[in-house]
Amino acid sequence: MNRSAGSSARDRHPLPKRSLFDPRIVRGALVEAVKKLHPRVQARNPVMFVVLVGSVVTTVLFIVDAGGNTAAENVFAALVTLFLWFTVLFANFAEAMAEGRGKAQADTLRKTRAETMALRRRPDGTVEKVPATQLTVGDECVVAAGEIIPGDGDVIEGVASVDESAITGESAPVIRESGGDRSAVTGGTRVLSDVIVVRITARPGETFLDRMIALVEGAERKKTPNEIALNILLSGLTIIFLLAVVTLQPFAFYSGAQQNVVVLIALLVCLIPTTIGALLSAIGIAGMDRMVQRNVLAMSGRAVEASGDVTTLLLDKTGTITLGDRQAAAFVPMPGVSEDRLAIAAYRSSLADDTPEGRSIVSYAKAHHGVEGHGVNGHGQGDTAVLVPFSATTRMSGVDDDGYQVRKGATDAVQRWVKESGGEVPGALADVAEGIAGAGGTPLAVAEVHDGTARVLGVVHLKDVVKAGMRERFDQLRAMGIRTVMVTGDNPRTARAIADEAGVDDVLAEATPEDKLALIRREQRGGALVAMTGDGTNDAPALAQADVGVAMNTGTQAAKEAGNMVDLDSNPTKLIEVVEIGKQLLITRGALTTFSIANDVAKYFAIIPAMFSGVLPALDRLNIMGLASAESAILAAVIFNALVIVALIPISLRGVKFRALTAATMLRRNLLLYGLGGLVAPFVGIKLIDIAISALGVF
């Protein structure tokens, strides 16, 4: 998991890329939109169900009354009926569009899930060939190079390199071995070398691949808690408007202006929150889809929603905040040694060091001291040089070249080497080394034996390097009211130094998994919602306790089951993106709810004067839009109400633009945009449609 940040998930996605409005998806969605007219589907959405019933009633009325009506009355009833049906169809279309990309991707995954055969090991050690679908928990299977692993499980014997690109999209093979945190294998991936024995841990039909298909397809999509609450609000509003419209007829009767039922239904459909009712499920599906596009599999929509609510982020230091490895940050020479001299020696001693630390010394010397072209022997390439690689006993690496020797390594090891070679160790060395360690860095001493004289040249300061842009990220998170806690095994002093540099709010140093769990519980008791990433089995309790637990795909099966999301890229920095996607989902939902309700004001000003100004001419003064006729006013409102759904499909699928701002600023911006915009837009829209209708000469 120590992969560097910024690895682009998009390039390595296992699923075929499709744009949101891929023509194939649009075609499929058009068909789905009609299929979704089934009352059982509609009944799940109370608002749209009312529209469906309204459409059926107006259709029946149109047919029944057609004979007795004038041509103009028939055209009016037909057009209202038509656009009521369109309202339902547009809502279905929006949902089908949101589901489209996931469905297409699930189909691809199904194709790649070939019918695999497994070699199951009998208790006596012999093997039998069975279909993978018959494997049950506890079965042991032998998988050799070139074969596909038949199911999810743990390696219990052997070690092998495995190609997991079918799941992760990552083509570089990974090592899987028995015992420890790298034992988990996923069904559908391919063994590239060696032979392993896998003990199956997933029941047939419940494997990771199965779950992945179900998730991208949205087959098991349940309404999230906030969606349920929002549906209650929308149903409540629908009932209120139903009351307002139903009681309007007696009031109209009293006033001598009895209304046509088609007109009353048109008014009802315009008033109930159809816009958000039509787009609500599309917004939720699209939110899940955006997670999938970033290679994060959320096990439920609830988890996506919770990620928007997160108030505390637990971030592992290594790999998330800092690059995985320590890097050279400075050369500190001993008295009497020039810095360049030290740089050259450090460079030479590291040429043989293939660790990330060693490589970082080489590149630092090149970049900051212009050390270039020095061969191993210091004066061009020599053949006599002997590389001395790092070993656990010497804890040094270096080069021997014809009497010239250079070593780099742990301070005490280098000290001993210098003393053994007859040199003096300057007192400054201990001070410098201690200073570096105190600041959270790692000191590496560099020494040489030149012409028989051994001496210490100086110290290389290795330190954790905070990834670029992290401070800005944390500032943004803070602005959004999210507290960041860095979790590390380092001692408190080191941890604090890195935390200050990165700009996180708090530190959990010398952290054990138990500490992590305790921290999460403490935060939650204080009302916080906590998100974290983890990969090891000992992370599992914390992942389960956290409100949002993102398990790395490279992690153990236990970790993946404990969390409520899996990151296929195993990139812990992605936790921040997960939070942003969650917030974006909620903002989109809120924006369109506000927009939808604000829309109603204009519709009243269109429809009420149209209904009554015939009998009560004074009410024509409410026709502030100056709509051409009663019929065109009502039609314009109905048409606007239907078209606004289509107009808002892109925003509900892509989500509103997200910017890291404080809640107060976001509220002001969005209220202005969607609240005020929602008030004004329909005045303009209805007027334009009215102009079009009268220009066409319909009414």
Add this chain to the structure above:
Amino acid sequence: MSGAGWVQFVVLIIVLLVTAPLLGRYIARVYGDEKKAPGDRVFLPVERLIYRICRVDPEREQRWTRYALSLIGFSLVSFLALFGLQRLQGSLPLNPVELPSVAPNVAFNVAVSFTTNTNWQAYGGESTMSHLTQMGGLAVQNFVSAAVGMAVMAALIRGLARRRASTLGNFWVDLTRGTVRILLPLSFLVALVLISQGVIQNFNGHTVATTVEGARQLIPGGPGASQIAIKQLGTNGGGFFDMNSAHPFENSTVVSNFVETWAILIIPFAMAFAFGRMVGDRRQGRAVFGIMLAVWGAMSIGAMLTESGGNPRLDDLGVSQTITEDQSGGYLEGKEVRFGPAASGLWAASTTGTSNGSVNSMHDSATPLGGGLAMAHMMFGEVSPGGVGVGLNGLLIMAILAVFIAGLMVGRTPEYLGKKIQAAEMKLVMLYVLAMPAVLLTFAAISAVYGNALGSLNNDGPHGLSEILYGFASAANNNGSAFAGLDSSTTWYTTTQGIAMLVGRFLLIIPVLALAGSMVRKERVPASPGTMPTHTPLFGGLVVGVVVIVAGLTFFPALALGPIVEHLSL
């Protein structure tokens, strides 16, 4: 509008700005979780005596269900007692003019009306009720029905303020403390001021007088001031006299009129500050106060201006409605000349913004727009500032609704005061929001086409519809004021309005208590820059928008056929 009208309005606001925070601080101590409260030396012995007699353990807190059951039980007993008293008053003492017992349908309506803090009067005060019924029945309910509303508010605030708790306080304790510590002392003070202004307070029957023209006139007597003080303070509104606060014995001078207007508003406004203190964030209380003040202020100015502006039809007839030395100007039909159109408009907005319902002018005679404003003000759900206790409840419900609709736009699931608003809470909020319009629109719609009900109308056309709408808006919002043209003593109206009052009271109170019970269990998410601020002017504007849009969308069609078309036809 006259300069005096403006001065009166501005002075009232200043007096409210000074007195409401002070009273709010006191109320917060009365209902707060602290052990000690001011005035313990005087009040505690009285309360302990009451607890001992009623066998109440003041330390024992109740969950919302028990709290609600206590409240319903208390209201039921109150209803039965008041019903019985009216039916038997003919054979009971303190009945100097020997009034007969009250008819059963009226007695039912009145008993419901006074136990629900509505004080709709389907009867003439001085000509129907004996002194005993007035004092031992109606006045008692004026106190305790107001205290019940305040108790519910205390429970809701505790639900919001406490975290991971289960109980909301003790209904009997809240009822007792509210009555003893808030309503009684304030009423005593206000009654004294009113008596000083000439409002009557005696046990006399009718005094026979001979007028200048030689006619014989019966001048009523009775314990007026004491009852009028609590009728205003407790947002009850039921007049001692049929003419309510337009009667000179109830409201004699400009000073008494000012004091009574203040008394209508003071406790509901003070509740906002009490709320802020009890939830430990005074900014929240100030925001709520600001919302209440903005809506009440706008409606008041609207009503004052329309009534002062006069009626254009009269201009056409050559009648002067301008302010001159000889006349106060404006539209004076149904108004007391000693108050004038501005003070009448201000009162009309204040009595409908609270659930008071007392009147100093006849709303039926107001301009269509003025009457419409009064009606709309009730249809807002009476949250500006609303009835004692229940007004704040309504406003908090609206705030929760606003948070839920717009709160998502900050990228979090909605929360109010750190408490998450989820499906369970939304169900209760929607129940609350639905109950009043449902009963109002349903009964009004039937009354608009039911021949028997139409017989009660004094007018036809849009104004007749306004009378129906106003009647049910008043009943369903527990207001009690009337468009006097409607004869509401028929069986149809006493029954339907009785039901509307019960729905408007208990189908609002029970969801509020359930909501408090649900909220009290929750943890409060600590506030951070990611929390939607609920104390800013922007949020205040949002809540006002939600109040106006929700009511507007619900009632606009009906209003369009009543007061709006009537106004546009002028």
